[in-house]
Amino acid sequence: xxxxxxxxxxxxxxxxxxxxxxxxxxxxxxxxxxxxxxxxxxxxxxxxxxxxxxxxxxxxxxxxxxxxxxxxxxxxxxxxxxxxxxxxxxxxxxxxxxxxxxxxxxxxxxxxxxxxxxxxxxxxxxxxxxxxxxxxxxxxxxxxxxxxxxxxxxxxxxxxxxxxxxxxxxxxxxxxxxxxxxxxxxxxxxxxxxxxxxxxxxxxxxxxxxxxxxxxxxxxxxxxxxxxxxxxxxxxxxxxxxxxxxxxxxxxxxxxxxxxxxxxxxxxxxxxxxxxxxxxxxxxxxxxxxxxxxxxxxxxxxxxxxxxxxxxxxxxxxxxxxxxxxxxxxxxxxxxxxxxxxxxxxxxxxxxxxxxxxxxxxxxxxxxxxxxxxxxxxxxxxxxxxxxxxxxxxxxxxxxxx
Numbered sequence: 001x002x003x004x005x006x007x008x009x010x011x012x013x014x015x016x017x018x019x020x021x022x023x024x025x026x027x028x029x030x031x032x033x034x035x036x037x038x039x040x041x042x043x044x045x046x047x048x049x050x051x052x053x054x055x056x057x058x059x060x061x062x063x064x065x066x067x068x069x070x071x072x073x074x075x076x077x078x079x080x081x082x083x084x085x086x087x088x089x090x091x092x093x094x095x096x097x098x099x100x101x102x103x104x105x106x107x108x109x110x111x112x113x114x115x116x117x118x119x120x121x122x123x124x125x126x127x128x129x130x131x132x133x134x135x136x137x138x139x140x141x142x143x144x145x146x147x148x149x150x151x152x153x154x155x156x157x158x159x160x161x162x163x164x165x166x167x168x169x170x171x172x173x174x175x176x177x178x179x180x181x182x183x184x185x186x187x188x189x190x191x192x193x194x195x196x197x198x199x200x201x202x203x204x205x206x207x208x209x210x211x212x213x214x215x216x217x218x219x220x221x222x223x224x225x226x227x228x229x230x231x232x233x234x235x236x237x238x239x240x241x242x243x244x245x246x247x248x249x250x251x252x253x254x255x256x257x258x259x260x261x262x263x264x265x266x267x268x269x270x271x272x273x274x275x276x277x278x279x280x281x282x283x284x285x286x287x288x289x290x291x292x293x294x295x296x297x298x299x300x301x302x303x304x305x306x307x308x309x310x311x312x313x314x315x316x317x318x319x320x321x322x323x324x325x326x327x328x329x330x331x332x333x334x335x336x337x338x339x340x341x342x343x344x345x346x347x348x349x350x351x352x353x354x355x356x357x358x359x360x361x362x363x364x365x366x367x368x369x370x371x372x373x374x375x376x377x378x379x380x381x382x383x384x385x386x387x388x389x390x391x392x393x394x395x396x397x398x399x400x401x402x
Contacts, residue, residue, distance in 0.1 A: 059105070059106075059107055060088070060090060060091075060106065060107075060108075061088070062128055063090045063107070063108045063128075063129060064088050064090050065125075066123075066125045066126060066128050066129055067085060067090055067093065067096065067108075068085070069123055069125050070120075070122075070123050070125070070126060071085050073120050073121050073123050074118050074119065074120035075119050075120050076117075076118065076119035076120070076141070077116075077118055078117050079116050079117060081094045081095060081113070081116050081118075082118075090108060091106070091108075095111060095112050095113045095116070096108060096110070096111060097109060097110035097111070097112065098110075099131070107129075107131040108129050108131065108132065109131045109132060109133050109134075109155075110132065110133060110134045110135075110136075111129075111132065111134070111135045111136065111137075112134070112136040113136065113137050113140065114136050114137070114138040114139060114160070115138065115139040115140075116139075116140055117139070117140055117141060118140045118141060118142065119140070119141035119142070119143075120141075120142060120143075121142060121143060121144045122142060122144065122146060122147055123147065124147040124148070124149040125149075126147065126149070126150070127147065127149035127150055127151075127152040127153055129153075130152065130153065130154070130155070131155055132153050132155060132156050133155050133156060133157050133158070134156070134157060134158040134159075134160075135156065135158070135159050135160065135161075136158065136160045137160060137161055137164065138160050138161075138162045138163055138184070139162070139163040139164075140163070140164050141164060141165055142161070142164045142165065142166065143164070143165040143166060143167065144166065144167070145166065145167070145168045145171065146161070146166065146171040146173050146174065147173070148173050150173050150174070150177060151173050151176035151177055153177055154177075154178050154179060155179060156177050156179065156180055157179055157180060157181045157182065158180075158181065158182040159174060159177070159180060159182065159183055159184065160182070160184040161184065161185055161188065162184045162185065162186045162187050162188070162207065163186070163187040163188075164187070164188055165188065165189060166185070166188040166189065166190065167188070167189040167190065167191070168190065168191070169190065169191060169192040170190055170192060170193070170194050170195060170198070170208075170213070171185070171190070172195065172197075175195065175197045175198065175201055180201070180203065181202070181203060181204045181205070182203070182204060182205045183203055183205065183206055183207065183208075184205070184207040185207065185208050185211065186207045186208065186209045186210050186211070186230065187209075187210045187211075188210075188211055189211065189212060190208075190211040190212065190213060191211070191212045191213065191214065192213065192214060192215070193213065193214060193215035193216075194208065194213055194215070194217070194218065195218070196218035196219070196220050198218070198224075199218055199220045199221050199222075199223050199224040200220065200223055200224075201224075202225055203224065203225070203226050204225070204226055204227055204228075205226060205227065205228045205229075206224065206226050206228070206229045206230070207228075207230045208230065208231060208234070209230040209231060209232040209233050209234065209255065210232065210233040210234075211233075211234055212234065212235060213234040213235065213236065214234070214235045214236070214237070215236065215237065215238075216236065216237060216238035216239075217231065217236050217238070217240065217241055217261075218241070219241045219242075219243060220241070220243060221240075221241045221243055221244050221247075222241065222242075222243025222244050222245070222246045222247050223243065224247065225250060226250075226251070227250055227251060227252045227253070228252060228253045228254075229251070229253070229254045229255070230253075230254075230255045231254075231255060231256055231259065232255045232256065232257045232258055232259070232279070233257070233258045233259075234258075234259055235259065235260060236256075236259040236260065236261060237259070237260045237261065237262070238261065238262065238263070239261065239262060239263030239264070240256065240261055240263065240265065240266055240280075240285075241266075242266050242268060243268075244266055244268070244269075245266040245267065245268020245269045245270070245271050245272065245292075246268050246271055247271075247272060248271055248272070248273075248274075249272075249273050249274035250274070251272055251274070251275050252274060252275060252276050252277070253275065253276055253277040253278075254275070254277070254278060254279075255277070255279040256279060256280050256283060257279045257280065257281045257282050257283070257303065258281070258282040258283075259282075259283055260283065260284060261280075261283040261284065261285060262283070262284045262285065262286070263285065263286070263287075264285065264286070264287040264288075264290075264371075265280065265285060265287070265289065265290055265293075265309075266290070267290045267292055268292070269290060269292060269293055269296070270290065270291075270292025270293060270294070270295035270296065271292075271295070272295075272296055272299075273295055273296065273297065273298065274298050275296055275298060275299055276298055276299060276300050276301070276322075277299070277300065277301045278296070278299055278301070278302050278303070279301070279302075279303040280303060280304055280307065281303040281304065281305045281306050281307070281327065282305070282306040282307075283306075283307055284307065284308055284370075285307040285308065285309060286307070286308040286309060286310065286332075286370040286371030287309065287310065287311075287371045288309070288310060288311035288312075289304075289309065289311060289313070289314075289316075289317060291316055293316060293317055293320075294316040294317070294319065294320065296320060297320060297321050297322060298322050299320055299322060299323055300322050300323060300324050300325065301324070301325045302317070302320075302323060302325070302326050302327070303325075303326075303327045304326075304327060304328050304331065305327040305328060305329045305330055305331070305348075306329070306330045306331075307330075307331050308331065308332055308369075308370035308371065309328075309331040309332065309333065310331070310332040310333060310334065310353075310369045310370070310371070311333065311334065311335075312333065312334060312335040312336060312337070313328055313333050313335070313336040313337065313340055313349075314336075314337050315337040315339045315340070317340070318337055318339045318340035319339065326340070326347065327348065328347070328348070328349060328352070329348040329349065329350045329351055329352070330350070330351040330352075331351075331352050332352060332353050332361070332365075332366065332369045332370065333349070333352040333353065333354060334352070334353050334354060334355075334366075335354055335355075336349060336354060353365075353366035353369070
């Protein structure tokens with residue numbers, strides 16, 4: 001599977017360099033590029049750095065002042081990267097990338113300090129680097145909050161603040177960075193609810209997993225144009241918004257795992273015809289699986305484990321043509337189609353309520369199935385299951401039909 005299909009799944013336990021990510025399905029391709037049609041130079045490598053034109057000295061001098069101020073706000077530099085931050089040639093600093101624009105101007109357009117284990121804070125003066133297109137600070141020890149001045153970074157497309165010690169409420173300033181496409185806040189200590197504006201913003205990737213966000217997922221989740229969304233390992237409660245099922249073919253991957261979500265899997269999930277990774281595991285979802293799940297012909301990983309789901313794991317699930325990994329353990333399923341076992345060769349059905357199968361729940365637990373009075377399986381009023389926009393014809397259904 002191409003691109004970052006498995007990327008978000010791995011993120012639940014690992015932190016990877018952002019520059020290794022490649023978008024899919026026509027989405028944003030992340031990593032270093034030439035902002036403004038120019039050529040990337042600098043970064044402390046072997047590429048010769050340009051000689052500043054005296055007429056352009058004001059802009060580079062301003063960058064020098066900003067970076068020196070930020071250097072003084074960094075209290076620990078175990079890899080010694082800041083020892084290269086000396087002199088006025090900022091394009092020679094390690095982690096700082098400049099662009100030689102076609103107009104002849106030179107400016108700082110990229111900061112990549114991934115994995116440097118720096119400790120310190122972000123300073124508001126970084127917003128004076130107005131040509132920045134990316135900021136990658138993955139795997140450091142930066143703390144505090146995100147400066148409000150970052151909203152002035154009108155060319156910024158990628159902001160990776162993952163695996164740091166940032167705290168406070170969701171950094172609302174990120175919603176006002178006009179051209180941001182990639183937002184990575186994972187593995188920090190952000191708290192409180194997430195704003196609905198997050199899903200109105202034109203982001204292609206949203207990583208907010210492994211924080212301490214609380215409250216319900218905003219009802220406008222389905223408005224997001226993102227191809228990848230990771231909400232895992234937070235403290236979200238309530239139902240999955242019904243709008244989620246109507247995100248359509250643009251969505252490739254979404255992870256809800258390890259929250260406290262309740263209710264049914266929305267029937268609209270069947271409209272996610274291009275989704276490749278879908279993880280509902282380790283929540284409190286209940287009810288039957290919607291028949292429309294059979295429409296997800298591109299799904300490769302479907303994780304339903306560790307919930308309170310019930311009913312039968314039917315051939316509607318196991319006949320999905322691209323499915324290579326299905327997890328259903330630790331639910332209240334009462335049966336499964338033999339095709340499921342044949343397809344996977346060793347499908348883990350443990351801790352369910354399936355007669356004749358080993359390692360099931362004790363009988364008393366199976367006598368009280370969560371959400372048993374609520375049917376998530378059928379569209380009300382239809383005598384036959386609705387699958388991918390058509391009614392399934394079965395002998396029993398035909399006999400019952402008027």
